[in-house]
Amino acid sequence: MNRPLPDVFDQALASAVRAPSPHNTQPWRFVLGRDRAEVRLDRARVLTVADPHGREARLACGAAAFNLQICLRANGLAAVVRLLPDPAEPDLVAVIRLDGNEKATAVERKLAEAVFRRHTNRRPLLDKEVPPAVRAALESAALSEGGQVEYLDATGCYTPVASLVRQAEALQADDHAFKAETAFWTHRAAGSPDGVPETASGPPPDAPGVVSMRASHENPRLPERAYEREPLLGVVLTRDRGPHAEVRAGMAMQRVLLTATAEGLATSFLSQPFETPRTRESLDRLFAGLGQPHTLLRIGYGYPARPTARRSVEDVLTRRDDPVPGRPR
Numbered sequence: 001m002n003r004p005l006p007d008v009f010d011q012a013l014a015s016a017v018r019a020p021s022p023h024n025t026q027p028w029r030f031v032l033g034r035d036r037a038e039v040r041l042d043r044a045r046v047l048t049v050a051d052p053h054g055r056e057a058r059l060a061c062g063a064a065a066f067n068l069q070i071c072l073r074a075n076g077l078a079a080v081v082r083l084l085p086d087p088a089e090p091d092l093v094a095v096i097r098l099d100g101n102e103k104a105t106a107v108e109r110k111l112a113e114a115v116f117r118r119h120t121n122r123r124p125l126l127d128k129e130v131p132p133a134v135r136a137a138l139e140s141a142a143l144s145e146g147g148q149v150e151y152l153d154a155t156g157c158y159t160p161v162a163s164l165v166r167q168a169e170a171l172q173a174d175d176h177a178f179k180a181e182t183a184f185w186t187h188r189a190a191g192s193p194d195g196v197p198e199t200a201s202g203p204p205p206d207a208p209g210v211v212s213m214r215a216s217h218e219n220p221r222l223p224e225r226a227y228e229r230e231p232l233l234g235v236v237l238t239r240d241r242g243p244h245a246e247v248r249a250g251m252a253m254q255r256v257l258l259t260a261t262a263e264g265l266a267t268s269f270l271s272q273p274f275e276t277p278r279t280r281e282s283l284d285r286l287f288a289g290l291g292q293p294h295t296l297l298r299i300g301y302g303y304p305a306r307p308t309a310r311r312s313v314e315d316v317l318t319r320r321d322d323p324v325p326g327r328p329r
């Protein structure tokens with residue numbers, strides 16, 4: 001095949017690094033070859049207390065792989081994704097290989113364009129319902145990447161999950177190692193290339209008991225505000241469990257987030273119950289009939305959120321030399 005224009009890969013990598021990641025740790029590295037890009041887990045950036053097994057980091061890498069692929073597709077390149085991890089190379093999570101040209105669909109162009117407009121929105125949402133057609137669009141987005149979204153109001157799990165969110169938040173508030181790790185990555189000064197700055201935080205809630213953002217993501221300098229009474233919560237699941245399923249779930253999660261952005265919705269995460277063993281086991285049991293739960297999304301209409309920074313592509317990229325013609329790779 002023809003060698004792709006270098007700037008197409010540059011653009012795809014710029015999209016990849018816009019993926020969400022826990023506390024904006026950006027736990028990825030990319031290796032670029034002649035016709036392929038590898039996404040690798042950067043273990044040095046996995047949260048050792050909140051995410052000791054790298055589960056959330058693999059979700060983030062899956063999201064980065066999705067961004068990379070959708071950008072190539074929107075540019076008219078067929079991109080084949082092979083998801084790993086391979087037991088022999090556990091940190092290689094995905095390989096995206098170019099496979100000729102293919103006209104981009106309107107949906108692919110819309111999703112690629114949403115990559116730069118998607119931001120985690122921790123502010124109060126409006127008490128405005130997400131219409132059934134939009135809910136269905138998010139479900140289809142997850143299904144098309146081999147995942148699943150289940151809405152908690154439909155499964156009857158809203159109350160038990162909301163209680164697990166609060167239970168986990170209480171356990172984490174008493175855990176010094178957890179608090180130290182969170183403090184390291186949040187309330188970052190403007191200009192920090194990673195971590196979560198205060199500008200991305202939400203105001204403190206004016207009433208206790210709402211399913212709002214983590215207390216550590218509140219900006220105490222803002223006046224208290226009323227949060228929505230009962231946000232739409234969606235859990236992203238896969239049939240299987242394990243590292244491969246986590247990367248797949250990350251791709252499905254990202255397609256859901258980008259579809260939501262394209263539909264004018266705001267989104268954020270409620271990961272507290274996934275980050276303490278006891279509440280994670282309860283979540284697993286609660287959804288046992290449906291699949292393996294990976295992440296919990298809060299979805300609704302809101303006012304725009306501020307973007308967070310990223311390290312530059314060059315900081316996370318290794319360029320593999322072109323192979324010598326005739327010599328096997």
Ligand SMILES: Cc1cc2nc3c(=O)[nH]c(=O)nc-3n(C[C@H](O)[C@H](O)[C@H](O)COP(=O)(O)O)c2cc1C
Nearest residue numbers: 020021022023024056059119120269270271272308
């Ligand atoms: C797996 C995962 C879990 C996350 N969990 C939370 C969370 O519990 N609370 C929160 O406010 N943000 C959470 N985030 C959002 C990140 O903090 C956010 O993606 C990061 O700061 C980058 O900002 P952006 O999403 O606006 O680009 C999570 C992101 C990922 C990928």
